[in-house]
């Protein structure tokens with residue numbers, strides 16, 4: 113598992129650990145008595161031919177396994193609610209990008225302080241491989257929160273930032289959002305996880321996390337030729 | 350239209366003509382079951398091809414288009430044929446009148462109508478096998494994708510849902526009326542078989558929910574072919590409307606699918622533990638708790654779909670609360686084993702296996718309800734593995750348990766014990782290998798509905814384990830199918846092979862054409878289906 117420090121993935125891993133502990137404990141206290149009873153209370157001719165007909169229920173026990181699980185699940189839901197709030201609230205200093213899904217690929221717009229688009233990256237799907245060209249990578253600065261506003265140009269897609277363990281659908285006619293922050297420079301996966309047709313399994317992008325200075329340079333870099341090339345490719349699709 | 354078959358002739362020795370024009374609940378039940386079982390095998394083969402394709406990265410066996418067709422077919426047929434028609438249409442029809450001491454269902458002709466519209470839907474499904482008719486939009490059929498050309502013939506899908514829906518609504522009306530009006534004197538609410546309670550609960554969900562699904566797909570049809578804009582955001586429609594209306598039925602349908610299975614477990618466990626069901630009263634309350642809660646949880650399918658955060662939080666709580674009544678059922682089954690005299694015959698093995706798998710299915714359902722975790726696992730293979738623990742394992746093992754248990758009553762023969770046990774172990778081990786590691790690869794991030802994936806070494810290894818499991822599971826089902834056919838010529842069954850006090854075992858095996866004869870069966874004042882009077886002789 114890619115264990116790089118990222119948000120909101122760090123909280124997500126905590127939540128998964130809490131669930132796993134609870135689930136394993138419940139499994140053990142349920143399955144072990146179950147297997148033990150199957151071993152112990154076996155039919156034996158002449159010895160144990162009839163089951164116990166005295167106890168057809170026990171209100172104390174039945175109340176216990178109604179009330180205790182209720183408390184456990186309400187605790188889990190509330191705990192998940194506190195993390196959910198963090199996952200859904202981007203830090204104030206987050207940088208905003210706009211991402212469009214289309215059949216099949218992502219278009220990422222970078223904005224200046226006034227909300228004007230200053231750079232666009234297209235990540236096109238490849239029918240039979242997962243290699244992204246250098247100019248198709250979505251570049252973000254390391255250690256800085258990024259808020260992504262999401263929508264779609266055609267059908268519903270989704271934007272799964274794998275290192276950050278966060279997904280949100282891209283719905284035509286709506287703007288949805290998520291945020292993430294990845295502290296270690298490197299290349300990571302982004303996938304579409306909402307079924308969108310023939311190209312679905314190859315609708316991916318590479319997320320390239322670079323040191324902040326490098327990101328600023330990249331953002332300012334000459335993008336003219338890149339933009340033209342992208343329009344061409346898009347029209348030829 | 351009652352057929353004139355002599356009472357001494359077993360019901361299934363009728364001519365083909367009698368089968369086609371029959372209104373007898375037992376024959377209709379068997380026709381439902383056989384149709385569903387054949388579709389189960391076909392959808393199972395689809396599943397194996399889907400599994401094989403994912404063994405290695407790249408496209409080995411099928412194109413992405415054909416993969417999408419296989420996945421749509423596998424999902425729709427397994428959910429609507431195997432996990433609904435087989436036990437509600439099949440076992441529900443066969444067992445409900447027998448368990449309440451009735452001659453037939455309340456409206457026998459409506460019952461035949463239900464079956465034949467279901468059969469019509471089955472024929473339409475066969476039409477999708479023709480290249481060019483491949484539906485490729487997944488069983489969920491989300492617009493706007495389903496309104497595009499890439500999705501395949503949406504109309505065919507909508508008509509299939511309509512026919513299935515008509516069949517379900519008619520069936521639900523019939524079953525509910527039968528239970529209310531046709532019980533033999535002496536059968537009351539508190540001594541009804543658990544299977545009947547579960548069946549009626551499931552049919553109440555059907556009656557309330559199916560119109561919602563029918564509405565969702567009808568609007569889809571109008572959008573695609575007649576130019577309406579219910580789901581078209583460019584013209585003021587909203588694709589999320591579809592998801593809301595669709596899941597308003599399609600989440601509760603999970604309980605339509607598992608409630609009868611809970612019924613099977615609750616019938617089979619007491620018989621082979623030779624003691625009454627533990628906590629019968631709380632079991633009945635749990636059934637109705639599930640029915641009521643099931644309609645308040647649908648947003649958990651839409652936690653990342655862009656619905657407001659407050660809706661996600663509310664439905665996170667309602668969803669997780671449904672763990673309570675399902676937990677009550679599991680704990681009561683375990684407590685039923687305590688103090689029993691347990692006999693591990695094939696039906697019992699399948700039932701116990703199903704319960705243990707349902708336990709894992711339930712515990713892995715919790716993170717889907719915890720909205721914080723769901724944001725990271727939504728639409729991954731984790732969710733696929735999870736619902737296969739519930740649907741492919743608990744439901745399938747439950748239906749197979751029921752087949753082996755009521756086989757004597759339907760056919761007059763015993764189910765072959767050796768082959769039954771062999772098929773159990775193959776199915777159980779294979780399915781665990783397959784679906785457990787599917788959840789693991791999903792936790793690592795692998796999206797669902799992907800015929801191809803990047804060659805990440807852990808992913809490839811986990812997919813290969815799954816394929817091994819898939820092959821073993823396939824073998825298990827093959828052995829079971831052979832056993833089921835071979836058993837037709839097997840050892841003759843007595844009227845009550847399991848020495849159960851329940852009403853359906855008081856008539857001959859196979860069940861005579863007129864069930865209990867002209868008069869309703871005599872039900873003792875202290876009758877209860879799980880009161881075992883004598884040591885078993887099997």
Ligand SMILES: [Cu+2]
Nearest residue numbers: 269304308315
């Ligand atoms: Cu997509």
